[in-house]
Amino acid sequence: MNTLNTFLFVVFPYVAGIVFVVGVTYRYRRTAFTVSSLSSQFLEGDKLFWGSVPFHIGLLAVFFGHLLAFLLPQATLAWNSVPVRLIILEVSAFVFGLSLLFGLLSLLWRRLTNPRVRVVTSRMDIAIELLLLAQVVLGCWVALGFRWGSSWFAADLTPYLWSLLALSPETDAVFALPLVIRLHIAGAFLILFMVPFTRLAHFVVAPLHYLFRPYQVVIWNWDRKAVRNPKEPWSKARPKNN
């Protein structure tokens, strides 16, 4: 048991992190063509609305919720010290979790039943959707069965995660957690591990820079003004065209 625990909560997180960073970088730089959200809205749009929107919104909220407890544990605990505020936080997080669950289920249902969407479904798509589903179900279970998650996450898990980052894992708190929670944590690392190999890679290229660029984009493939004067020698630096 302990070996397994050590593997899941000490070794695997590092493996997952490295695979994620190296894999995504490699995929982005070498096979950029494969990096795409692979939207299937073009083939089926109505059911997608009831899947994609609740899924993504729920996912973003839940993800940033976890991130908050990870980055600002003290603030989270302080917020939770007043019961009303704790309830508000937990209930809204749970609602987002349900929205995520609902969205994921309808996405899965759509993917399995719509003949057109079936055509653009790979086995990996099904696998990752099932993995996400398991993770979300576990998450909701944890939220219901082990209250109050936001507080003990900030108190117990945040130090563990930071210790991982600090390269000196402190695992006692994690090892002592109930099985369901440990599965949920391991699932998170597994998903991280899978990102470079699945369509999940598209979240890495979320186009936020769109907010800051000018609308029109013009690229010169050759700029006559920048073309080397034949009388000048080649420079040492490799020229770039854009």
Added chain:
Amino acid sequence: MTSRRRSRAGDLKETLKGGDARILNCLTPHGKWHIHSTYMENHRMLTLSRGCEPVWMSEVDAAELEIKDNDWVEVYNDHGVYCARASVSARIPKGVCIVYHVPERTVGIPKSQVRGGKRAGGHNSFTRIHLKPNYLAGGYGQFSYHFNYWGPIAPNRDTHVIVKRMDKVVF
């Protein structure tokens, strides 16, 4: 009997035995597609012509025959039958229907209901072809039906036909 009525009777003697029907004058002009390819079953050409060589008919006749655009129809007379989809258009005068040559009956054409579930022919089947004697020379069976059939086609022939909506589409 005017000559007009006689010619109809020549095409529709047997067909009209079952009762009166709306008779259309069917023309078979040269299709505009066929500058690309003489073969109508070429996939590109089919894509650009509604997936078959449709039967063009006027809005007025279509309304009377209860045919809507893109319905499957059978065009037939004593000589033969052709199954296709209808293209209902304001540009066709009433009393006339048009099938551009040359439809290929092996591609996407359901079986004829008025002929008891047999595969129907192309538009040649209901026009009256008069073979030139030199077409018959040799006796090579060149006019027995086969794929990419290159026989005498019937550009700009006319004949009288009955058009009926197909209730059952069996391939």
Added chain:
Amino acid sequence: MDVRSQISMVFHLDKCIGCHTCSVACKNIWTDRKGAEYMWWNNVETKPGTGYPGKWEDQEIYKGGWKKDGDKIYLKGAGRPKSLTNIFHNPHLPKIDDYYEPFTYKYLDLIESPAGDDQPTARPISMITGEPMDIKMGPNWDDDLSGSPDYARNDPNLTKLSPAEQEAMFQLERMAFFYLPRICNHCLNPACVAACPSQAIYKRGEDGVVLINQNVCRAWRMCVTACPYKKTYYNWNTGKSEKCILCYPRIESGHAPACMHSCVGRIRYLGVLLYDADQIESVASSDEESLVDQQMNMILDPFDPEVIAAAKANGVADSTIDAAQYSPTYKFVKTWGLALPLHPEFRTLPMLFYVPPLLPVMASVRDVSNEAQQEKLNPIAKQWPDNWLYDTSTEEIFGTIDQARFPLEYMANLFSAGDTSKVKERIMKLMAVRIYRRHKTVGDISEEKSNEALSTAGLTPELADAIYYLTSLPKFDDRFVIPAAHREQAIEMMEFTGDVKGNTGFGFKDKSAERGS
């Protein structure tokens, strides 16, 4: 003045015979692939008709293009913030069924079917799912007014016409139609570029071709919504958007794009226009009435020494300036004022211009009594109960324009944001050239009359000759004036050509041919 060069196109609609050779040429080269079967980067529509995808011109449905609000313009269905907020589900995205479900046939059944008492047939199957399907739509479903009750009558350009005018357009003998071939307009103010959250779409500086970088596209599909001409297409298989690339590999090597090269009616012209890029924003946001004029104004005179100097200072190659001076599109668009952009009200400043068709307006319909004529007919002949005459006489020189079979408003809705005077001006010129040529060749029109027609339309016999030449007799090199792409210099920009010097002539793309260790 920021002078840039743009490869622009002119399509002369009177010459289009609707043969779709252009579409087939394009399809065979570029879109004969999985996921792209439904795409026709070049398509030919019948007008009136709903086109491809159905009713693409109706921006209440598709929310394409720019809209003016106050002094500024905004993307109608995308842009900031919509391109991001709609990213999980884009409510304005056209679906495959708005185009058509691509189909093929189970050809193998013809060969592999077991023996039976009847012949086999190849059933239509979907090219997406492979399942048998019912063909309900195609890339030119309403071709030649096919299915006119459902399609032509629902043409979005008809909505501004009165019901009586609409009805007249569908009366046998009064009706007319024409073909509208479409490709990407390679706009100066492209909505597709502006809408792309990933910055995958860009306009090439040196020739203005608008391209989608396939390595950067992430399937956010905002361009599909934003392009009001629906000329960006989503490849459902690769998860990347694609569009017309104006055959840039051909242009770079001096060939005309495939659709233009193969055009049977020889309706297509391609040439360079110099324009002032500083004006893009102000022109695109000008008032609807002045949009066309403003767009014409931003196209610069390639003979003007100031323009030439500014172009050179901007790095426009001499060969490009030369090409601009010989450009057939410059002649059609500026010198002769014959061509108009399609739907300028979408404000993307399209660089594909159309010479409006004369046929639907050349002849008029006069009310006459046809009874005496009917008497004389053989009883077999078809009797027309109607009392009108299709009149092609030239007695009243321009009289037929206003009683034309096709209301001028319809043309104006297509080509000049509803301003009939612009269309009329162009049509008068086209008519005057015809009258002039009739005087020259048939001789039944007097010289005075022909001169009167020319001067009313603002032409001279010399101009009319030039228009006639480029319309009817042009050689290949007159129709396509393609500047050198200067690949040699472009390559110098990217790599040290010196590196490759002394290498084994071919086969080493990355490394110079060095002896291994």
